[in-house]
Amino acid sequence: MTKKEIVKTISEEIGLTQLKTKEIVQKTFDAIVETLVEDHRIELRNFGVFEVKRRAARKARNPRTGEKVFVPEKFVVTFKPGKEMEERVRELERRANEAARQQALQNGQVVDSPPATPPPHETHGSATSYGQSPG
Numbered sequence: 480m481t482k483k484e485i486v487k488t489i490s491e492e493i494g495l496t497q498l499k500t501k502e503i504v505q506k507t508f509d510a511i512v513e514t515l516v517e518d519h520r521i522e523l524r525n526f527g528v529f530e531v532k533r534r535a536a537r538k539a540r541n542p543r544t545g546e547k548v549f550v551p552e553k554f555v556v557t558f559k560p561g562k563e564m565e566e567r568v569r570e571l572e573r574r575a576n577e578a579a580r581q582q583a584l585q586n587g588q589v590v591d592s593p594p595a596t597p598p599p600h601e602t603h604g605s606a607t608s609y610g611q612s613p614g
Contacts, residue, residue, distance in 0.1 A: 482504065489504065526563075527561045529556060532554070
């Protein structure tokens with residue numbers, strides 16, 4: 480999806496002109512960039528966190544020539560999705576897996592169904608995990 484398509488969708492949903500909506504969307508993006516430049520971090524609740532991090536200098540290899548090259552340190556923007564976004568993407572994955580399973584069944588292939596819920600996390604180490612006292 481492009482910025483133009485985002486503007487069109489929002490414009491239709493809220494009843495503003497595309498020109499005014501484009502201005503609002505652009506101002507939002509500008510504010511995000513400006514905050515990243517000044518504060519190196521912006522947290523958007525229920526969406527995620529953008530953060531500027533320093534990537535250390537490193538030695539790399541030119542894939543065409545095999546020659547070793549030095550890559551200087553640089554700043555990069557990272558994004559960590561929020562819980563809501565993570566869950567919606569996981570749901571997309573579950574639907575895709577179910578569709579593939581249904582397709583395999585229609586093709587006469589034997590399919591093991593995945594567990595309904597993921598297995599619980601195993602704890603290793605002392606009994607002091609999760610606030611329990613030892614002994």
